[in-house]
Amino acid sequence: MTNAMQLNLTTPGSNLTSYIATANSIPMLTAEEEHALAVDLQENGNLDAARRLILPHLRFVIHVARGYAGYGLQQADLIQEGNIGLMKAVKRFDPSVGVRLVSFAVHWIRAEMHEFILRNWRIVKVATTKAQRKLFFNLRKSKTRLGWFSHEQVQTVANELGVKPETVLEMESRLSGRDVGFDGYQDDDDDSFAYAPAAYLQDVSEEPARVLEAADWSAHNEERLTQAISTLDERSQDILASRWLSEEKTTLHELADKYGISAERIRQLEKAAMQKLRSALMD
Structure with missing residues (x-):
């Protein structure tokens, strides 16, 4: 394959089918070859090493681009943006980390595609x-x-x-x-x-007026709840406190043993007390 053909692969033209076929025909690098090329690029700035790292991974850019077909954008444009991300990844790839280039590059490829989609999403919505x-x-x-x-x-x-x-x-x-x-x-x-x-949007959650209003509203609700509970008989108050206000909640059977009645009767008393509270709070 000539250098001109290799360079043209990074910019898919009108014949996308031919581009994909050519990209898929480029042999993949072994881990050893990839590491050697990455070291050469990092230490010597060898652009030919960068090109040899990019070309075998063009097929992966095509694979990622297919996942965004539902956005209504041209595949060739998505591939081209993904290729830019691949080039950025190759430039920043550190072979000493011990991961393959494809694992590192996928984030850069998707980032460029996402940016392209966001820039053009308005047209799709319009x-x-x-x-x-x-x-x-x-x-x-x-x-x-x-x-x-x-x-x-x-x-x-x-x-x-x-x-x-x-x-x-x-x-x-x-x-x-x-x-x-x-x-x-x-x-x-x-x-x-x-x-x-x-x-840089204004955060009004800690605005003094809002904080005071929330505190007053909370205190008001707490006072109303206390007054509503005080209207209940002592047994109903104890059942609610044991079932809902204690850190260690009491079971229906424990309360049944305490008052010498059935667990079902305790459940009925609890339900009736809750209904009285709701009615009092809604008034």
């Missing part, structure tokens, strides 16, 4: 049917020319594309929505990290 996808791309071109639509422009676009004005307005609202990246990097430089919005 257009969920073939007709909507056609409208989406045509409408995007029209908005580039016209800017924000007036009523007349909506009618014009609807007539041009053969759809209802309501459909154009719905798609326009989807297009005008702005997605906020919740995680990720600012650019291709992995050291330039952009913190997710959750990192």
Whole structure:
């Protein structure tokens, strides 16, 4: 295989079937060969060693990309993004750790694919049917020319594309929505990290007013419960305390022996006491 053919494998073109067949035909490396190439790359910066590490693992990128077929994105694009992750993994692979490259690279490959899916997921959400996808791309071109639509422009676009004005307005609202990246990097430089919005959203859980309100509400409920329990007879109070408020809960049979009645009668008294408490707390 020529060097040109090998280099072209990292960027799948229009003939994806041929690319996959060629990638699968590249022999896999033995553990010893992989380790020697990784050491050569790490110590000498040998780019040919990097290429020889990348090419046999292209088939694995293809395998991972197939797992994301349900997102409606082109397999060639997913494979290309996965190849970028593979290259990053090869660059950072440390042969002294004692793991195979494929085990290390899978995280980088999936990370790049996930990033690509998230960048393009909005398009998938905006257009969920073939007709909507056609409208989406045509409408995007029209908005580039016209800017924000007036009523007349909506009618014009609807007539041009053969759809209802309501459909154009719905798609326009989807297009005008702005997605906020919740995680990720600012650019291709992995050291330039952009913190997710959750990192700087205001935390109001410890706000003094909220804390005081929660404490007052808890004290109020506790007082109401205490008052409700005090309306019960002593035996019912003891049954509830033994069954629900003690760290070591008493069984029905133990309470039955204590009061000289059946366990079923204890259960009935417990149920009646709980009903009285609920009624008192609901008033």
